[in-house]
Structure formats: structure tokens, C-alpha cells
Amino acid sequence: MPELPEAEYMVRRLQECAPHAHIRRVRILRDSLVAPQGVLHVRRYARGTVQQYARRAKNVLLHLDTGWTIRIQLGMTGHCYWIANPSAPPAHTRVLFLLAQGGALALEDARTFGRVQVHRQAALGQVFRAYGPEPLDPEFRWTDLRDAAAGLRLPLKFFLMDQRRIAGLGNIWAAESLFAARLAPQRGVDTLADAEWRALHAAIRRTLRRAIQHTFRVTSRPEEFPEADLLRLSVYGRADAPCRRCRTPVRRQVEGGRATYFCAVCQH
Ligand SMILES: [Zn+2]
Known part of the structure; x- marks a missing residue:
């Protein structure tokens, strides 16, 4: 399941392969992916020139010059990338954004839990109001992480995976971050000392940065998407x-x- 590093990887690849993409037509091959918005609505407002590719939590964002933003939620199996030949799209392509300069941006999604929505840029703050802070934001401090857990009594692993508390972590990178911080996934968030919050904050940032770098190392082509075993x-x-x-x-x-993985000796 794509988490923050995978979404970040897609954004950087899109920027590299299709800078200034001008979307002239949108082909929706699976209508359920744009629900609850309508097919006509999405087709209409998903057109324009991409001024910037960005990421918020596990969402890939295409900011258009029209004042609208395309938001791609990756769901369980979503993968968005540039393809040269839109007339022969990959098997699980659900949405194609056809480009004026040739090629297309394809959203592949085998299990179809992804979503494509369009929003006015002025409304994005509202769209993302429920999300917690971005762990790679330079402004994100260890005290923000600690404060996000204030008053809660739940296991660390669930806390890290709750997008309202901290954005972008899922099952894989929450487990990896906890191992790096030597903290047990079952530990209650109300039992952590400040030194442990500090260690967890550093471990999350280090783990995510490495995951992004590693994703580029194991994949040489934009259409490749590394499964966890790579x-x-x-x-x-x-x-x-x-x-x-x-x-x-x-x-x-x-x-x-959800399965969680840990070392009972190293993590406390
Ligand atoms: Zn160990």
C-alpha cells in the first residue's frame, strides 16, 4: 500500500518525466474512482497546465493553472506515472490524463480503492483540515509529535497510522520507524518519556527520507513501483x-x- 515515500516518489518522477504537462482531455475508465464527484465534473476541471506536482499525506496533487487541483488518493494499489503511448495503456489503468505534448499521465489501480477528485485551490485547506502534520516538514518538531498524542491512550503503532495525528505513515513505515526508534508497537502513547518522543521523531524522519532515496535506487524507470520486498x-x-x-x-x-512486525528484544 503506497505510503508517504511512495507518493513522494511518484510526485518527483512526474516532475521529472512530465514537467509543465498540459492536460487536454481526461479519460475515465472506471467511474467509481471519481465518486462522489461526477464524471463530467472531473473531466471538466481536471484540464489545464500542471504548474506544480505536490504531495500532502498519501495524496498526489496536480496544481493546475486554472485555479483547480487534481487530488489523487492512491488507496491500496494506486500508482500514477507518465506513459508515452496512451493508446495502449497498462492493464489496470483507471484514469488517463491525455497531454497536449503527447503521452499521458496514467493512474493504475488494480484494486480500485483509489480516488481522483478535483478541488478549487482555495478549498484545499478545508479538504486537508483533518490531516495531522507532515513528518518531513522542516517545521515539524518532536514536541509536535508528543503534543499530537496528548490525552490519548492507544498503542504507538495505531497512533502513528492515524492520519489525523501524523500524516503519511501506514503499516510498513510505522513498523520500520518504531524499530528504528527501538520502541515496541504495543507501547501506550501515554507512557513515553520526552527522550523517547525525541528518538521517535528522529527515527520517523530518517526512515522516511531513506525510504524515498531507496525507492529511487531500486527502480530505474518511472513505471516501476517497488513492492515492499524490493x-x-x-x-x-x-x-x-x-x-x-x-x-x-x-x-x-x-x-x-493488521499485522505488525517487531523485535521483542530490541523494542521496548
Ligand atoms: Zn532485535
Whole structure:
């Protein structure tokens, strides 16, 4: 499932492959992806020149010169990238943004949990009001992370995955960040000392930055999207494999329907 690093990777690739893209037509191959907005509405307002590709949480944003922004929620399997030949799009393409300069921006989404919506730029603040701070924002301090947990009593892992508290982390990078910070996913957020919040804040930023860099290293073409097994993960998906720090087998535990991975020796 795409999280912050994967969305950031897509944004940087789009910027590299299709700067100043002028979208002249939108082809929607699966209507449910634009719900609750209508097909005609999205087709109408998703046209224009992309002034900037950006990311907020796990959303890919295309800011147009018309005052509108296309917001792509990646869902479980969404992947957005430039293709040269729109007449033969990849198998799971759901939306095609056809470009005046040739080629298209394709949204591939095998499981169709993604969404494409258009918003007036003036309304974006409202659209994102429920999201927590961006962990890679230079202004994001360890105290912001601690304060986001004030008054809560829930396990760290759930806290990190809650987009209202901190934006962009999902199952993979929450588990990896907790391993890097040596904190157990089950720890209650109300039990952390300031030094531990500081360590967690640093671990999240380091883990996400490395994940973005690593994504570029393991993929050489824009249409490639690295699955977790291509990335060198510390704990996620490594049940029973030796911990990279202490060689104890990594543990897998299902909580709230999601599997979490951790080292019971290194993480407390
Ligand atoms: Zn360990």
C-alpha cells in the first residue's frame, strides 16, 4: 500500500518525466474512482497546465493553472506515472490524463480503492483540515509529535497510522520507524518519556527520507513501483527472519486486523 515515500516518489518522477504537462482531455475508465464527484465534473476541471506536482499525506496533487487541483488518493494499489503511448495503456489503468505534448499521465489501480477528485485551490485547506502534520516538514518538531498524542491512550503503532495525528505513515513505515526508534508497537502513547518522543521523531524522519532515496535506487524507470520486498526493510514482512540488530527472530502479531512486525528484544 503506497505510503508517504511512495507518493513522494511518484510526485518527483512526474516532475521529472512530465514537467509543465498540459492536460487536454481526461479519460475515465472506471467511474467509481471519481465518486462522489461526477464524471463530467472531473473531466471538466481536471484540464489545464500542471504548474506544480505536490504531495500532502498519501495524496498526489496536480496544481493546475486554472485555479483547480487534481487530488489523487492512491488507496491500496494506486500508482500514477507518465506513459508515452496512451493508446495502449497498462492493464489496470483507471484514469488517463491525455497531454497536449503527447503521452499521458496514467493512474493504475488494480484494486480500485483509489480516488481522483478535483478541488478549487482555495478549498484545499478545508479538504486537508483533518490531516495531522507532515513528518518531513522542516517545521515539524518532536514536541509536535508528543503534543499530537496528548490525552490519548492507544498503542504507538495505531497512533502513528492515524492520519489525523501524523500524516503519511501506514503499516510498513510505522513498523520500520518504531524499530528504528527501538520502541515496541504495543507501547501506550501515554507512557513515553520526552527522550523517547525525541528518538521517535528522529527515527520517523530518517526512515522516511531513506525510504524515498531507496525507492529511487531500486527502480530505474518511472513505471516501476517497488513492492515492499524490493526494499531492504528491517522488520516489516520479515516474520521469523533474524532481527538485523540482534539476530532474534522478528515477531509478527495481528492487532486490529493488521499485522505488525517487531523485535521483542530490541523494542521496548
Ligand atoms: Zn532485535
